[in-house]
Amino acid sequence: MDWMIVLTFISQTIRISVPYALASIGGTFSERGGVVNIALEGILLNGAFTSVLATYYTGNPWIGVLAGILGGMATALIHAIVSVTFKAEQIVSGLAINILAMGATRFFLKVIFGSSSNSDRIAGLPEWKLPVLKDIPVLETIFSSPLILGTIVIIIASQFFLFRSVFGLRLRSVGEHPEAAESLGVNVSRMRYAGVLLSGALAGLGGAWLAMDQHSFTDGMSSGRGYIALAAMIVGKWNPLGAAGACLMFGAAESLQMQLQGLNVPTQFIQMIPYLATIVVLAGLIGRSVPPAADGVPYEKEKS
Amino acid sequence: MARKLIGAIAVPIIAIAASVAAGAVFIAAIGQSPALVYGMLLKGTFGNFYGVGQVLFKATPLIFTGLAVALAFKAGLFNIGAEGQLYIGAFAVAWVGFSFPSLPGFALVPLCILAGAAGGALWGAIPGYLKAKFGAHEVINTIMLNFIAMALTGYLVTYVYFVPETVHTQRIATQAQIPRLEQFWPAFRGSPVNVSFFLALGIAVAVYLFLQKTKFGFELRAMGLNPSAAEYGGIGLGSGVITAMTLSGALSGLVGVDFVMGYKHYYEGGFSSGIGFMGIAVALLGRNHPLGVVLAALLFGALSYGGLVINAIVPKELVDILQAIVILVVIAGTNVFGKLALSLRRGSQWIG
Numbered sequence: 001m002d003w004m005i006v007l008t009f010i011s012q013t014i015r016i017s018v019p020y021a022l023a024s025i026g027g028t029f030s031e032r033g034g035v036v037n038i039a040l041e042g043i044l045l046n047g048a049f050t051s052v053l054a055t056y057y058t059g060n061p062w063i064g065v066l067a068g069i070l071g072g073m074a075t076a077l078i079h080a081i082v083s084v085t086f087k088a089e090q091i092v093s094g095l096a097i098n099i100l101a102m103g104a105t106r107f108f109l110k111v112i113f114g115s116s117s118n119s120d121r122i123a124g125l126p127e128w129k130l131p132v133l134k135d136i137p138v139l140e141t142i143f144s145s146p147l148i149l150g151t152i153v154i155i156i157a158s159q160f161f162l163f164r165s166v167f168g169l170r171l172r173s174v175g176e177h178p179e180a181a182e183s184l185g186v187n188v189s190r191m192r193y194a195g196v197l198l199s200g201a202l203a204g205l206g207g208a209w210l211a212m213d214q215h216s217f218t219d220g221m222s223s224g225r226g227y228i229a230l231a232a233m234i235v236g237k238w239n240p241l242g243a244a245g246a247c248l249m250f251g252a253a254e255s256l257q258m259q260l261q262g263l264n265v266p267t268q269f270i271q272m273i274p275y276l277a278t279i280v281v282l283a284g285l286i287g288r289s290v291p292p293a294a295d296g297v298p299y300e301k302e303k304s
Numbered sequence: 305m306a307r308k309l310i311g312a313i314a315v316p317i318i319a320i321a322a323s324v325a326a327g328a329v330f331i332a333a334i335g336q337s338p339a340l341v342y343g344m345l346l347k348g349t350f351g352n353f354y355g356v357g358q359v360l361f362k363a364t365p366l367i368f369t370g371l372a373v374a375l376a377f378k379a380g381l382f383n384i385g386a387e388g389q390l391y392i393g394a395f396a397v398a399w400v401g402f403s404f405p406s407l408p409g410f411a412l413v414p415l416c417i418l419a420g421a422a423g424g425a426l427w428g429a430i431p432g433y434l435k436a437k438f439g440a441h442e443v444i445n446t447i448m449l450n451f452i453a454m455a456l457t458g459y460l461v462t463y464v465y466f467v468p469e470t471v472h473t474q475r476i477a478t479q480a481q482i483p484r485l486e487q488f489w490p491a492f493r494g495s496p497v498n499v500s501f502f503l504a505l506g507i508a509v510a511v512y513l514f515l516q517k518t519k520f521g522f523e524l525r526a527m528g529l530n531p532s533a534a535e536y537g538g539i540g541l542g543s544g545v546i547t548a549m550t551l552s553g554a555l556s557g558l559v560g561v562d563f564v565m566g567y568k569h570y571y572e573g574g575f576s577s578g579i580g581f582m583g584i585a586v587a588l589l590g591r592n593h594p595l596g597v598v599l600a601a602l603l604f605g606a607l608s609y610g611g612l613v614i615n616a617i618v619p620k621e622l623v624d625i626l627q628a629i630v631i632l633v634v635i636a637g638t639n640v641f642g643k644l645a646l647s648l649r650r651g652s653q654w655i656g
Contacts, residue, residue: 086636088632091384092631096632100632103623103625104621104624111334268456272455272456276448282434
């Protein structure tokens with residue numbers, strides 16, 4: 001019986017970690033390209049909302065997933081315009097976008113669904129009954145979810161994409177040393193737009209997962225996940241696999257917290273784990289985490 | 305200089321105009337008349353004393369957090385932690401307020417105020433220390449500390465100091481409560497604006513004098529403008545960072561004076577919902593000048609109460625959208641006129 005508890009714990013951990021992982025890998029792409037992305041929280045929220053909206057009107061959850069990705073990208077586009085084109089403060093832009101997303105989703109939730117708390121119920125994604133995987137007890141619920149399988153593929157692909165592809169090399173070069181990249185013919189602005197939009201697509205997909213998992217949109221449903229994703233990105237040292245690992249760790253802590261909820265144990269201290277871990281890692285107490293050199297610094301072309 | 309001044313005035317005005325225009329599109333999109341909605345907003349906020357009282361009430365905490373962010377900005381530091389600092393500060397105010405009921409008012413009131421400042425100062429000092437000692441970026445650490453503060457106060461108010469069936473502490477002693485303005489001006493009747501509004505104005509003057517007239521304030525500004533030159537000139541950057549973040553946190557902590565001593569008379573979990581973050585917007589719009597901060601806080605206070613006024617015909621979240629657009633246009637427009645962000649950027653990079 002004990003292993004059933006363990007399997008349930010694992011599957012719960014994975015489900016919790018999916019939106020974290022998608023958003024934190026998104027953040028990794030953005031920051032590797034030199035643009036700090038605090039807007040992950042708002043992107044998740046907008047992605048969830050557009051995903052619910054599209055599913056609601058078309059009845060097709062796959063279109064909903066696509067809409068989540070596009071909604072995320074549209075949100076990220078605002079961030080790219082303000083911080084890359086206008087070279088404005090990236091952190092403030094991100095915070096403003098989070099305020100915007102919170103306000104706009106609530107606004108339209110009231111206008112479209114006539115409720116200040118939740119949307120109508122939507123259809124979720126179908127389950128995939130894959131051979132062999134469908135026979136694993138408990139974990140089959142994990143392996144039958146298209147978005148979870150997709151996330152696993154994305155995690156591995158992102159690692160290769162960032163460190164083994166020409167695009168990845170260019171993206172990292174504009175995040176580390178934009179002047180050098182520019183002198184080699186890399187278009188710094190275009191690469192930074194690409195990084196930010198990629199983060200929008202991934203975090204938007206994370207939002208779609210939240211919507212599909214819950215079969216509805218609820219007010220403020222991102223509930224700080226974008227900030228946890230940011231923490232995971234740092235603990236994972238701006239590295240997709242590392243970020244995903246950190247997300248699993250944070251997800252496990254949260255899963256543990258849910259198991260303990262009935263026992264009247266103060267869960268607040270478990271809630272603190274991701275944030276404390278980030279502070280410890282940033283201070284270099286356990287394996288120092290160093291951001292890309294030009295992260296957060298707008299690129300000003302040399303005037304000759 | 306003239307260009308700078310034009311920027312300081314023009315950018316916020318353009319930003320407000322742009323957000324009003326964008327808001328009109330949202331209003332029209334749901335089939336309402338923008339003129340009607342904006343008219344209602346103006347009349348409800350500045351059209352009568354009750355409305356003005358509500359605006360001042362909403363503006364009070366924003367002045368504190370706006371000043372907090374502005375002071376850190378001046379020293380080249382970015383304090384996103386006002387939200388966490390104000391929770392710790394407000395809790396400290398309440399704790400002192402209900403733990404020493406035998407003290408007379410003339411002792412308890414200043415003690416409570418000091419407790420709020422001290423609580424916030426402690427929470428601001430931590431990221432300052434982490435930056436000075438380890439070069440860890442204050443932006444990330446203040447974000448993390450916000451969540452830790454919420455969890456910590458959440459724990460205290462759920463398990464240690466709570467009134468059963470509620471998410472708030474017991475009431476502070478009567479003599480620790482500060483009067484509402486309606487007690488002096490009956491025209492404000494019904495509005496919770498209290499004397500902490502004048503405390504906020506006084507602190508704004510104090511911050512101005514500190515930054516402009518004291519040696520210490522000069523050192524902090526020098527640090528913000530050019531850290532390496534400041535260090536060459538004999539200013540200790542490490543201690544400067546810690547001091548600036550501590551003072552900034554203390555200002556945020558004073559929000560507790562308004563909320564606990566002047567309004568609810570107890571600490572309530574999750575009461576802020578973004579006052580700390582809005583402080584960043586207030587500081588930016590106010591160009592980090594104490595007078596600008598007060599004016600920006602009044603504007604954001606008016607929007608924040610205005611949302612409630614128009615809620616009957618347009619969802620009140622319209623004002624969140626307006627506020628966000630103001631911020632985005634201000635930061636985008638700033639680069640066109642002058643470089644407010646420049647000192648900030650320099651400041652964030654010199655350690656670590």
